Amino acid sequence: MNFVTGGTGILGSRLIYDLLLSGEKVRALKRKDSNLDNFNKIIRFYTGDKNILNNLEWVEGDINDISSLEAMEGCDYVYHCAAAVSFFKNDRDHLFKVNVEGTTNVVNTALKTKVKKFCHVSSTAALGGSVVDGKITEESFWVSDEGRSNYAITKKLAELEVWRGIEEGLNAVIVNPSVILGPGNDKSSATIFTKVRDGLRFYTHGINGYVDVRDVSNIMIKLMHSDISGERFLAISENISFKELFDSIAEHLQKPAPSMEARKWMAAIIWRLEALRSALFNTPAFVTKETSNSAFSKSYYSNEKAKSMLKHDFIPISTSIKEISRFYKNS
Numbered sequence: 001m002n003f004v005t006g007g008t009g010i011l012g013s014r015l016i017y018d019l020l021l022s023g024e025k026v027r028a029l030k031r032k033d034s035n036l037d038n039f040n041k042i043i044r045f046y047t048g049d050k051n052i053l054n055n056l057e058w059v060e061g062d063i064n065d066i067s068s069l070e071a072m073e074g075c076d077y078v079y080h081c082a083a084a085v086s087f088f089k090n091d092r093d094h095l096f097k098v099n100v101e102g103t104t105n106v107v108n109t110a111l112k113t114k115v116k117k118f119c120h121v122s123s124t125a126a127l128g129g130s131v132v133d134g135k136i137t138e139e140s141f142w143v144s145d146e147g148r149s150n151y152a153i154t155k156k157l158a159e160l161e162v163w164r165g166i167e168e169g170l171n172a173v174i175v176n177p178s179v180i181l182g183p184g185n186d187k188s189s190a191t192i193f194t195k196v197r198d199g200l201r202f203y204t205h206g207i208n209g210y211v212d213v214r215d216v217s218n219i220m221i222k223l224m225h226s227d228i229s230g231e232r233f234l235a236i237s238e239n240i241s242f243k244e245l246f247d248s249i250a251e252h253l254q255k256p257a258p259s260m261e262a263r264k265w266m267a268a269i270i271w272r273l274e275a276l277r278s279a280l281f282n283t284p285a286f287v288t289k290e291t292s293n294s295a296f297s298k299s300y301y302s303n304e305k306a307k308s309m310l311k312h313d314f315i316p317i318s319t320s321i322k323e324i325s326r327f328y329k330n331s
Contacts, residue, residue, distance in 0.1 A: 003075035003115075004028040005063055005106060006082030008035075010184030011121060011177070013042045015079055015217045016056060021047075022221075025055045027075060029068065029082070032060050038185045045183050045327050063102035069109040076116040077224050080106050083121070083158075085151060087290040092150045099154035100161065107165040110172075117229075118172035119220050120162045124209060124234065124301055125152040127176060135239075135302040138176070138232050149290040159232075166230050173223045174232035175216065178301055181320045182213025183327035193328040196249045196258070203243040203258040206294065209236040209301040210245065212320040215312070222310050236303040237314040242295065248318060252325035264296055 002019050006012040007028030019026050030036070036058075043053065061068020063082050072078060084091070084098035103120070110118050128140040142156060159174060166172050184190035216235045223233065243258070250257035306312045 001075045001077075002026045003072045003078045005078075005080050006121075007058075008039045009081060010042075010182050010190060011180055011213055011216055012079075012081040013039050013184070014046075014182060014213045015081065015220060017043060017046050017052070018214075018217045018221060020052050020055055023055075025057075027057045027059055027071060029059050029061050029063070029071065031062050042183045042327075063106050064097060066105050066109065069105060070113075072109050072113050072115065075113070078106070078110050078115050078118045079121070079220060079224075080119065081121045082106075083123075083155070087149050087151055089150070095150050095154045096157075099151075100157045103158040103161045107161050107170065111165055111168055111170055116171065117224050118162070118165070118170055119224050120159070120172060120174045121216075121220070122159050122162075122174050122176045122232070123152075123155045124176050124178045124236075124299070125149070126155040126159050127234075127301075131300070132302070135300045136234075137302045138234055138305055147293070151290075171229050173228060173230075175220055175223070175235055176232060177216045177235040178209030178211050178237075180213050180216055181210055181317070181324055183324060190328070192245070193249055193253070193325065196246055197253050197255055197328055199255070200246060200258045202260050202262040203246050204262050204295045205241055205243060205298075206296045207239055207241050207298040207300065208294075209239050209299065210317050210320075211235050211237045212315040212317070212324075215314050219306055219310060219312055222312065226310075228309070233306050233310070234301055234303055235306060236301040237320070238317045239300045240317060245317075245321075248321045249325065252322050253329055262295070268292065 002024055004012055004016055004026055007016050008030055016026050016028060059068065059071040061071065063069065080103065082102065084095050086095060124136070127136055128142040129136065130140045132139070162172055162174055179189050181189060215237060219233060219235050247257045303314060
């Protein structure tokens with residue numbers, strides 16, 4: 001039996017599908033107010049076979065509700081996918097509550113129930129900025145500075161909880177995906193597709209790593225059924241520019257590509273105005289200092305460890321965009 005947190009998200013949905021497809025049973029945690037419509041829509045996109053969900057059991061609960069995590073009892077493998085993602089300063093407490101305290105609860109329950117293996121989904125945001133041969137690797141060291149977002153800090157602290165669990169005897173691995181591309185809702189990286197579909201006008205020449213959701217799920221399952229323990233793996237397919245990404249998505253969605261280059265000075269004005277508007281009207285800012293900076297940064301990540309140790313062949317991002325665009329064209 002597999003226990004999955006964050007099962008209704010972009011990654012959790014694919015992971016559950018892959019586990020069920022291989023004949024395994026899954027027990028997934030979902031919040032009481034979670035709507036399964038989007039999950040079911042994603043599963044229908046992957047397959048028309050409704051019977052595939054016969055071995056899926058939903059459990060109502062929350063990673064911050066320790067009693068609900070007792071559903072982990074009797075499960076062999078735990079996949080911890082649940083996390084909060086935000087770059088708004090007002091969400092700081094929520095990020096710490098979910099990403100740090102929540103992970104602490106999941107790790108402690110996994111130790112208590114003596115699961116066979118634990119897989120934690122982290123992020124490239126939790127990595128340091130040092131580079132090897134021009135790329136960030138699993139060994140890049142973390143340097144605290146004012147440029148770190150609360151999201152990055154909480155993902156790093158969550159990882160430390162997993163390493164603490166490993167020291168206490170937990171058989172665990174960590175996966176650090178870049179931006180995950182796949183069918184999902186507007187609260188995930190799916191916003192990249194929906195914004196282009198709805199008429200995104202601006203682009204930058206910033207560079208980031210991207211990976212197909214199928215690659216991340218496959219790597220996680222490979223690691224859980226291997227003898228590897230106490231290791232972290234970057235999940236990166238390609239490092240490409242935002243412009244290249246947007247142009248490709250626009251082509252496959254048959255929409256106009258963003259044609260106006262955003263300049264740093266423009267972005268600096270916008271995030272400051274948004275911060276003022278947010279403070280005056282107590283509403284979320286559409287652009288923050290963190291999202292503005294990331295739009296212009298150029299980050300290159302290495303996938304050599306996953307390719308060499310796991311013999312994993314990544315799906316080209318061009319292929320991912322072509323196939324995933326079918327989901328958003330019909331949404």
